[in-house]
Amino acid sequence: MFLNAVVIVLQEILEAALILSLFLAFVRYLNLENNDSVLRRRIWVTLSIIFGILLAWTYSHNFSRISDSFDYVGLEITNASIHSISCFFLVLFAWLLPPQQLIFDVSHRLLALTLCMGIVVMLAILREGSEIMQLVGGILNQGQAGPPIFYGGVVGAGIGVSIGVLLYYALTGLSKERSLRTCVLLLALTTGNMAAQTILLLNQADWLPFTPTAWDTGGLLSESSVLGQLAYALIGYEATPSIMQVGAYTLGLVIVLLSPISRLAWSTWHGKAS
Amino acid sequence: MRSIRVFLATSIVSLLTLFNFVAAVQGYQSSMREADALFDNQMLDLALLVSNLDVSDERLRSLQLGDDLAFQVWQNDKLLAASANAPSVALHEFADGYDYANFNSYRWRTLARFDQVHEKWVFIAERMDLRFVLAENVVLQSVGPLLLGIPLVGLLVWAFVSRGLAPLRKLSSVLKAKPANDLTPIDFGDSRLELDQVVASINGFVARLGSAMDREKSFSADAAHELRTPISALKIQLHNLASTVDAETDAYRELQQGIDRMQHLIEQLLALYRSSAEQFNAKARPVNLLDIAQDAVARLYPEFERKNQQIAIEGDEQLGREIFTIYGEPFALETLLTNLLTNASRYTPLNGQIVVSLLRHSDKVILSVEDDGEGIALDDRARIFDRFTRLSGAQTGGVSGCGLGLAIVRHVADLHGALVKVTSSRFDTGTAFIVEFTIEGAVNNGKKDE
Structure with missing residues (x-):
């Protein structure tokens, strides 16, 4: 029970923490902090977390109703929708980030960028929060197994939040050029991960046909191992992805890597940017 | 941060x-x-x-x-x-x-x-x-x-980190409390291996800065002062020359303009010296900006009249003149207004309009000088306050200055803790220079430096 709770909570918290750390690092590097806007005081983070928790609470309280909809594949369809909306706003964020000479003056796009980040963070909390709330509900109904699940949840959350904090400091501790490249790469991987998960959920709902497995790396890195879990949260690792999932992952990755911010990240920071 | x-x-x-x-x-x-x-x-x-x-x-x-x-x-x-x-x-x-x-x-x-x-x-x-x-x-x-221990460890880490950084915070507050013009070495009693080098470097830097500033000030003041005498002599000689040669020739007029420009430059250099932090401390007192504005307009009126320009002063006196009182140095403020008005007159064409307005907004007195001249391009607005910056002839209508006037304006504003902004004027064309004086800030600045 303890270990199961650790794995579930760690996976959920890690995904949300990764997205939040990534955006906070972006805000820092794009000098948005110095702008006299909502971004400066990070109100958008607080608001997205609050709205995310409220939506997660509503979602977890309507689990059975949602599950029964769409011929009993309501959960899959809802989750696929959440993933695809997140994917859309991640791509929009990457394309809204200004090209080269405008990188230090993003004031005219602040509202749109803030909205993109806020929506993605809110949806991440909705997704992961609702699953954690299910677990908490489980603890309250478990009786004797409650304390181990509680301890497991706390340990999983502790590890996830710590990795998120350390990732943020690692991203902001690098040189500007390297950190921007890493942020863009992580943004691209997160987008690819979301796209692949959307396909998987639609496969499970039978809304998309199953395609053959592209490869099997279960022998090299098991999905259930701690490293496998970490790889899943960070880069969306799956040991046996289908061809369609690989296609969606690659598409998400490429669209973000083709964005202006990516071209900026790979050009010389001071050479072309200023 | x-x-x-x-x-x-x-x-x-x-x-x-x-x-x-x-x-x-x-x-x-x-x-x-x-x-x-x-x-x-x-x-x-x-x-x-x-x-x-x-x-x-x-x-x-x-x-x-x-x-x-x-x-x-x-x-x-x-x-x-x-x-x-x-x-x-x-x-x-x-x-x-x-x-x-x-x-x-x-x-x-x-x-x-x-x-x-x-x-x-x-x-x-x-x-x-x-x-x-x-x-x-x-x-x-x-x-x-282990789980219960983490919050306790967190509190202890916070306490120890705070304790460890206390000398740095102390150094920071010592530096913050140091007046802008105080170039004496820092007396930081709390010796620490990591901070001793920082304190020694700051003190060394401050000492070098002090002597460099002294040299600069004495050079500017001495040079300007010493140049005044030959300039006056030149002007007298020029006046005498007018009786023997034709004063209407181009060569005579260019010689006269050259001497006038040189005199203006020297006066501006002296004004820059006089508006230093030391002078501010010695002479700061409550000053009414409306009085200063009226005096400056009256003094420069012949200049406006020569170009047939309309000059107006707007200030809502219904709540009393004292609402425009700030804590400042009268001579420096007079220089600020004179420079803004001279600039406005110089870059506004014949028959143009100039408006000086004063506004009280909560704890701020906002002074603005607006004209209907050519205006300043957006790209140039950031650099016009730099010393010896002169804009292209197209924007200045061929008028050239010494490039110190607006540097002095910003310098005086900084001394008073005021903010200077440049924007478009209320007219179809032209520039507005807005200086926001904070009553509290100016008082504090003055008191702090006392």
Whole structure:
């Protein structure tokens, strides 16, 4: 029970923490902090977390109703929708980030960028929060197994939040050029991960046909191992992805890597940017 | 603004949490394996005990052991004895060793042992779920304190990091409290290995800066002062020359303009010196900006009249003139207004309009000088306050200045803790220079520097 709770909570918290750390690092590097806007005081983070928790609470309280909809594949369809909306706003964020000479003056796009980040963070909390709330509900109904699940949840959350904090400091501790490249790469991987998960959920709902497995790396890195879990949260690792999932992952990755911010990240920071 | 304290505390607590919790998970896994081996050994002991029991005793035929344990004793495919909760069939295959079995709706850990002395098989079964819960509860006893300890560790880390950074905070407050013009060395009593070099470097830098500023000030003041005499002599000679040569020739006019420009430049250099922090401290007092504005307009009126420009002063006096009073240095403020008005007149064409307005907004007095001249291009607005910056002829209508006027305006504004902005004027074309004086800021600045 303890270990199961650790794995579930760690996976959920890690995904949300990764997205939040990534955006906070972006805000820092794009000098948005110095702008006299909502971004400066990070109100958008607080608001997205609050709205995310409220939506997660509503979602977890309507689990059975949602599950029964769409011929009993309501959960899959809802989750696929959440993933695809997140994917859309991640791509929009990457394309809204200004090209080269405008990188230090993003004031005219602040509202749109803030909205993109806020929506993605809110949806991440909705997704992961609702699953954690299910677990908490489980603890309250478990009786004797409650304390181990509680301890497991706390340990999983502790590890996830710590990795998120350390990732943020690692991203902001690098040189500007390297950190921007890493942020863009992580943004691209997160987008690819979301796209692949959307396909998987639609496969499970039978809304998309199953395609053959592209490869099997279960022998090299098991999905259930701690490293496998970490790889899943960070880069969306799956040991046996289908061809369609690989296609969606690659598409998400490429669209973000083709964005202006990516071209900026790979050009010389001071050479072309200023 | 990033805080070193927050960075150190959160990163240390995160690292501690990460390593402790990962260690807790690893510890849990290995402890559970140990507990499993312990329970298996207990089953073996129980099997030895059961094999030595007298199976002819009727009470052993259906002994009530409890929910978590079951046993069977077999001999030649015949069940000799069993606990009441054991199944009627063999719960383990007839082979030595451990295995798993499902019966009574539960999963069980099973052990088979052949007793060679009595030639009978002893089967022991233990319920997996209860055994797991028991083991987990024991193991988690050691994880609990670790979880409770993290908040305590967090508080301690915060306290120690704060304590460690206290000398840095002290140095920061000493530097913050130091007046802008105080170039004396820092007296930082709290000696620390890491900070001593910083303090020594700052003191060295401040000393070098002080002597450089002294040299610059004395050079500017002396040079300007010494140049005044020859300029005055030149002007007298020029005046005398007018009686012997034709004053209407281009050569004469250019000579006169050149001497005027040189005189203006020297006056501006002297004004820059006079508006220094030391002068501010010595002469700062409550000053009415409306009075200063009216005086400046009256003084420069011939200039406006010469170009037939309309000049107006707007100031809502209904709440009394004292609402425009700030704490400042009168001569410096007069220079600021004179420079703004001279600029406005110079770059506004004939018959143009100039408006000086004063506005009281909460704790601010906002002074603006607007004209309907050519205006200043957006790209140039940021650099016009730099020393010796002159805009292109197209924007200035061919008028050239010495490039110090607006530098002096900003310098005076800085001394008063005021903010200078340049924007478009209320007219279709032209520029507005807006100076926002904070009454409180100016008073504090003055008091601080006293």
